[in-house]
Amino acid sequence: MKEKVMDAMQRFSKAMFIPVLILPIAGILIAVGNLFTNTRLMEVLPFLNNPVTTGFGTLLSGSLNAIMTNLGVIFCVGLAVGLANKKKSEAGFIGLLAFLVFINAMNRFMGLTGILVEGNLSGTGQTTVLGVQVLDMGVFLGLMLGIIVAWIHNRFCETEFNNAFQIYGGTRFVFIVLIPLMVVLAVVLTYVWPFAQAGINSLGSFIQASGNLGLFVYGMLERLLIPTGLHHLVYTPFLYTSLGGVAEVGGQIYEGARNIYYAEIADPSVAVLSQSVIWDARGISKMFGLIGACLAMYHTARPENRGKIKAVLITAATTSFIAGVTEPIEFSFLFVAPILFVVHAVLAGSSMVLLNVLGCRAIGPNGFIDFLLYNVPLGTGKTHWPVYILVGVIYFVLYYVIFRVLIVKMNLKTLGRESEGMEMKLHSKAEYKAKVAAGKSAGPAADGAVDAALIVSALGGKDNILKVTNCYTRLRTELANPDLVQEDVLKNQTGANAVIRKGKNVQVVYGLKVNAVRKAVDQELGFADQE
Numbered sequence: 001m002k003e004k005v006m007d008a009m010q011r012f013s014k015a016m017f018i019p020v021l022i023l024p025i026a027g028i029l030i031a032v033g034n035l036f037t038n039t040r041l042m043e044v045l046p047f048l049n050n051p052v053t054t055g056f057g058t059l060l061s062g063s064l065n066a067i068m069t070n071l072g073v074i075f076c077v078g079l080a081v082g083l084a085n086k087k088k089s090e091a092g093f094i095g096l097l098a099f100l101v102f103i104n105a106m107n108r109f110m111g112l113t114g115i116l117v118e119g120n121l122s123g124t125g126q127t128t129v130l131g132v133q134v135l136d137m138g139v140f141l142g143l144m145l146g147i148i149v150a151w152i153h154n155r156f157c158e159t160e161f162n163n164a165f166q167i168y169g170g171t172r173f174v175f176i177v178l179i180p181l182m183v184v185l186a187v188v189l190t191y192v193w194p195f196a197q198a199g200i201n202s203l204g205s206f207i208q209a210s211g212n213l214g215l216f217v218y219g220m221l222e223r224l225l226i227p228t229g230l231h232h233l234v235y236t237p238f239l240y241t242s243l244g245g246v247a248e249v250g251g252q253i254y255e256g257a258r259n260i261y262y263a264e265i266a267d268p269s270v271a272v273l274s275q276s277v278i279w280d281a282r283g284i285s286k287m288f289g290l291i292g293a294c295l296a297m298y299h300t301a302r303p304e305n306r307g308k309i310k311a312v313l314i315t316a317a318t319t320s321f322i323a324g325v326t327e328p329i330e331f332s333f334l335f336v337a338p339i340l341f342v343v344h345a346v347l348a349g350s351s352m353v354l355l356n357v358l359g360c361r362a363i364g365p366n367g368f369i370d371f372l373l374y375n376v377p378l379g380t381g382k383t384h385w386p387v388y389i390l391v392g393v394i395y396f397v398l399y400y401v402i403f404r405v406l407i408v409k410m411n412l413k414t415l416g417r418e419s420e421g422m423e424m425k426l427h428s429k430a431e432y433k434a435k436v437a438a439g440k441s442a443g444p445a446a447d448g449a450v451d452a453a454l455i456v457s458a459l460g461g462k463d464n465i466l467k468v469t470n471c472y473t474r475l476r477t478e479l480a481n482p483d484l485v486q487e488d489v490l491k492n493q494t495g496a497n498a499v500i501r502k503g504k505n506v507q508v509v510y511g512l513k514v515n516a517v518r519k520a521v522d523q524e525l526g527f528a529d530q531e
Contacts, residue, residue, distance in 0.1 A: 014469045014476050015082025015150075019075045019142075020236060026067045027262065028366075031373040033061025034266055061266060068259050071240055072129060072142035073099050079146025082469075085154050090171040095149040098178045102145060103132045105186035110134070113190070125194060127253070135193050138255050139240045140200070148185075152177055200242055207243060208275075212353045215278060219349030222282065224342075226330060238279040245276025261363065265378055273361035273382050283364030283371060284351035285344065285399075286324045288392035291317045292399030293344070294329060300407045301416025309416040319512060324367035327473045328511045331498035337412035343402055351395055355388065362388035450513075452520035455494050459506070460484030462525055466504075470518040474500075475508040482506050 036057025042049040067074065073096065080095030081088045110116045116133055117124045127136040137144075153174050160169040168176060207214045218234065225231040238244035244257035250267050254260045257279035264270040264277075294317040301309055316328040333340045355362075362385040364371030375385040407414055459465055460479055467478040479485065482501055490496040490508055497509040510517045521527075 011083065012079075012147075014471070015079050015146075016236060018082045019071075019078030022074075022078075023067070023071075023240075023258070026064045027258065028370065028373060030061045030064045030068075030262055030266075031377075033057045033059070033064070035373070035377050037061070065262070065266075068262055070130065071139045071259075072137065075139055075142030076146040076149070079143065080149040080153065083147065083150030083154075084157075085467075087153070087157050087171060090157070091150060091153045094153060094171055094175050094178065095146060097175060098149050098182050099142075099145055100130070101179055101182040102141075102186050103129050103134050105183045106134045106190055107132045109187050109190055115190075125197065135190065136197075136253075137189070137193060138242065139237075145182075148181070149174075149178065152181070197242075201246075208245065212356060215352045215356055216349040218279065219282070219352040220345045221349075223285070223330075223345035223348045226327065226334075235279070235282070244279045245274060247274050247276065261374075265374070265382065271381065275356070275361075277361045277363060278352060278356050280363045280365050281352050281355050281360075282348070283324065283367065284355070284388075284392050284395050285348040286320050286326050287364055287368055287371065288396040289344070289347055289351070289399040290320050290326055290329045292396040293333075293340075293403045296400045296403035296407060297333070297414045297416065300404055300414065305416035313415070320367070322367050322369060323512070324365060324370065325473055325512060327509055328497050331509055332415050333412075335498065337407070337410075337414055339410070340403060340406060340412065340414070343406065344399075347395065347398060347402075351391060354391055354394075358384070358387050358391065360384045360387040360391065364388070450517050450520035451494060452517075452524035454489065455508075455517065455521055456524050458486040458489040458494065459508075465525060468518065468521055468525065468527060470514050473509055473511050473514055475510055475514055475517055475521065477506050477508070478504050479506055480504070 034057065036048060036053045048054075076099045077092045077095045081092040084091035107116070110133075117126050121127055121133070125136055126133060128134075129141075153171070156174050156177055157171050159173045160166065161173075218238065222231050222234045225234060238256070239258040240256040242255040244255070245260055246253065246255050247260045247264070248254075249260065249263040249270060252263070254263045257276040260274055261277045261280060264273050294313045298306060298309065298313055316332070320326045320329055330341065330344070360383070362371070362375040362383040364374070371385075371388070375383045375388070378385075380386060406412060407417070411417075455475075456462055456465065459477060460481060461484070464480050464484050465477055466480055469476045482504055485499065485501070485506055487499045490499050494508075495510060495513070497511060500507040500509070
């Protein structure tokens with residue numbers, strides 16, 4: 001039972017990447033649009049104060065804000081695609097149709113029962129979704145419908161009929177099954193959801209009331225769950241649902257820390273950002289802390305190994321600082337020195353607490369680029385971003401000192417301290433050429449080539465690989481027999497940083513080159529057309 005539950009959570013986490021990975025792109029572009037309409041920035045750079053640039057900024061941020069206000073349908077379609085076993089594009093299309101059927105069914109039923117509110121919907125528990133007035137279910141509606149659509153799709157997408165009924169087979173039959181299900185579900189949720197929403201709001205209020213303790217646990221769990229790949233399930237509800245706060249900005253109700261943040265930074269009447277934004281303050285460890293950890297590992301490495309690991313650590317630290325991708329660093333000590341990973345998680349949680357205590361509302365969840373775009377143009381009043389830098393410097397020192405002391409006192413075999421064999425596979429060009437000269441394959445070459453055949457073989461062969469997906473840094477696979485995986489080959493010959501096993505789910509960490517790896521593996525397996 002435990003393995004089944006874990007497998008289900010793994011599948012759900014992988015499916016969440018489809019909508020979740022798109023949202024930061026929209027967020028960054030909204031921030032760029034806000035730059036061109038920011039009055040403080042115009043005072044510093046007067047040439048921005050013209051109809052062309054302000055019009056461009058208004059158009060850019062305004063058009064992308066529609067994504068943040070329609071997260072329900074985005075998550076519904078994204079989850080339907082991610083959880084579908086086959087015919088994924090058709091599953092996404094059916095997910096959109098099911099969503100439309102549901103909201104219109106709920107609207108009509110609410111109208112028949114006389115519970116539709118007229119006028120201002122603020123505080124009524126109702127809202128408009130795609131122009132249709134329904135109960136305000138937020139992202140939860142998308143999550144619920146996406147899961148249901150995927151389940152029905154996987155069960156009936158290959159159902160075929162004979163004779164005159166052939167036209168109603170396949171995914172058309174899936175939609176036929178979903179129509180009455182969506183109507184019944186809309187009726188049931190009209191009565192049930194107000195109670196569910198009350199429970200969710202109570203939970204959110206409890207979490208908010210827990211204050212710094214809640215922030216600490218949240219920040220610590222968000223890091224501790226990285227080895228399982230389930231950390232996205234921790235932060236996503238806080239960023240996009242009422243668990244992360246509910247606020248009225250400009251006469252409109254927003255739920256979730258990220259949504260509230262976007263609304264508040266775009267509204268000049270908001271003088272100080274709300275506390276909910278702290279749920280997205282995950283950048284201290286990425287931009288500062290892990291850089292200190294890298295320096296500690298460098299200084300504690302054997303003198304003869306420092307030259308070899310220098311380029312690797314610099315690459316990993318730069319990636320973490322600029323883009324917020326931390327796994328190459330974290331996996332360099334996760335398995336050889338787990339105590340350091342626990343310390344890392346504790347420090348990450350405590351950094352959020354310190355930011356909250358100091359009243360700092362700056363964020364940098366995806367590294368320094370995010371930090372610049374989201375905070376600096378607002379000035380120091382709303383975000384107090386200089387405090388963020390100060391806290392970051394403090395945590396750089398803390399990480400460095402604590403990591404160095406623990407590595408030396410406990411003789412931890414971190415990067416450069418091992419006797420032989422263990423190395424972090426972020427190859428420099430020189431290292432790759434050296435391996436080729438020695439007759440070894442170093443995995444992804446300097447020109448971007450990927451030995452997909454070797455990766456497939458190391459995963460047990462084509463017949464052993466059931467599914468392949470990826471996130472920011474990991475190739476995520478579902479295997480028939482995970483015991484056939486050759487970890488040494490994946491690490492030493494294909495450029496993998498780490499291999500993580502959870503039942504039949506095997507995740508291979510490749511870092512930022514994972515998209516190229518996924519594409520090559522799909523082509524090798526013949527999966528490209530099926531996706």
